[in-house]
Amino acid sequence: MIKNMSQLIKIVLSLLIVFHSGISLAQDTTVIKQPAIWNLQTCLAYAKQNNIQIISLKLGTKTTEQALLLSKAAQLPDLYGSASQSLNHGQGSSVTSSGSIGINSALIVYNGGYLKTDIKQKSLSVKSADLSVEEQENTLVIQITQAYLNILLDKESIIYSNDLVKTSKAQLIQAQQRFSAGSIARRDVVQFEAQLASDTYTLTTAENAQRQDVLSLKQLLQISHETAFEVASPDTIKSRVLIPALNEVRKFALENRPEIKNSEYGVQIARLDLDKAKSGYLPTLSLSGSTGTNYASNSSYSYTGAQFNNNFNQQIGLTLSVPIFTKRANKTNTELAKIAIDQAELSLKNTKLLLSQDIEQYYISALNAQGQFNAAEKQYEYNEEIYRIATEELRLGAANVFDFYQQRNLFVQAQQAYVQAKYNAALSASTYNFYLGIPVNL
Known part of the structure; x- marks a missing residue:
């Protein structure tokens, strides 16, 4: 027997070790599965699955689901069993033993509709939690999209800055050669050296901005700063897209956005609270029943099983409870529920107002961003051509350094404005269309 028990314990421990190892392996696999290269959709999917705030809200949903199940179960009868045993010692050596065994149950037949109202309210609470x-999730989509586009902007700025540094290095070498040949003054060479230093500083600034923006995105994704992280650059950025009419987007959002539906549920939940409070004025009818037996024995009279049958009893009854005076409890509950309804309706009105204002602001921003992008694109094209001509003239010695750098600075400014406008237009359009139910897609 002992040997078999020892073997059983060993088997159980082995199974526990294997089970624990499996869990650990599964957890480690989850960590390892983080991608090395992240595109926007990967970021959004990962955040929705792993964000702590979202997980916490999902657990809150499970809590409300349990509350709903408990509310539904309140319509069912309960059932309790009981048993007791006592010994009494009297004068001399007299000892009396007595006991009882029973089962009792109760069911609420009517309580002013409180239970049905509570079930409706808990069902709405589950929907509200969802x-x-x-x-x-919607908040994260906007935040992550903005952070992701910031990184793409940084990456493109780094590419342009690298090109400028390479060009400045080549021009400095050419200037040094011309200075050695005596065709330009030392002042011109210093100008090229200063420009190279300025371009190098701009490149370093862009690289620092990228590191900071990568950190910001990691924080939104709630992953370790030590995790290898590379953002995928799409082939194209949808900066020029159709901007839907304001009234169309506003109408859709007011009918479909979760914050609006949630506020509407808040009003319905508050109204059900009023119904529950009013049920306190109504009577409660409950049905109860019990069955059991008792027995006793002493030193001169032995207990026999016949006592179970002789003392067996059954009872069933109805209880009606009518509230007559509740020290203003029902009145106060009713008035508080009315106040809660007013607050919920005010909250709904404010939510609609804020949403409408946000959508209008995003609409204006999207239109402005589109206009700025179109203008910046043209400006960039013209200045790029002028800069190309100035560069060629400088190479041939047909232009002085002052005129060249004047054109170069205009080109750099136009280039920076174009890159900024391109990503700003993409972000503004994506955000605005998101309120129309269109998923974010670069």
């Missing part, structure tokens, strides 16, 4: 998850 919408809270969706709200947090």
Whole structure:
């Protein structure tokens, strides 16, 4: 027997070790599965699955689901079993033993509709909890998209800055050669050296900005700063897209956005609270029943099983409870529920107002961003051509350094404005269209 028990314990421990190892391996696999290169959709999917705030809200949804199950179960009868045993010692050596065994149950037949109202309210609470998850996901989508585009902007700025540094180095070498040949003054060479230093500083600034923006995106994704992280650059950026009419987007958002639906559920939940408060004025009818037996024995009279049958009893009854005076409890609950309804309706009105204002602001921003992008693109094209001509003239010695750098600075400014406008237009359009239910897609 002992040997078999020892073997059983060893088997159980082995199974526990294997089970624990499996869990650890699964957890490690989850960590390892983080991609090395992240595109926008990967970032969004990862955040929705692993964000702590979203996970917490999902757990809150499970809590409300349990509350709903408990509310539904309140319509069912309960059932309790009981048993007791006692010994009594009297004068001399007399000892009396007695006991009882029983089962009792109760069912609420009517309580002013409180239970049905509570079930409706808990069902709405579950839906509201789901919408809270969706709200947090929408917030993350906007934040992550902006952070992701910032990194793409940094990467493109680095490419342009690298090109400028390479060009400045080549021009400095050419200037040094011409200075050695005596065709230009030392002042011109210093000008080229200063420009190279300025371009190198701009490149370093762009690289620092990229590191900071990568850190910001990692923080939004809630991954370790030590994690290898590379953002994928799409082939094209959709900066020039159709901007839907303001009324169309506003109408859709007011009918479909989770924050609006959540606020509407808040009003419905508050109204159900009023119904529950009013049920306190109504009577409660409950049904109860019990069955059991008792027995006793002493030193001169032995207990026999016949006592179970002789003392067996059954009972069933109805209880009606009518509230007559509740020290203003029902009145106060009703008034508080009315106040809560007013607050919920005010919250809904404010939510609609804020959403409408946000959409209008995004609409204006999208239109402005599109216009700025179109203008910046043309400006960049013209200045690029002028800069190309100035560069060729400088190479041939047909232009002085002052005129060249004047054109170069105009080109750099136009280039920076173009890159900034391109990503700003993409972000503004994506954000605005997101309120129309269009998924973010660069």
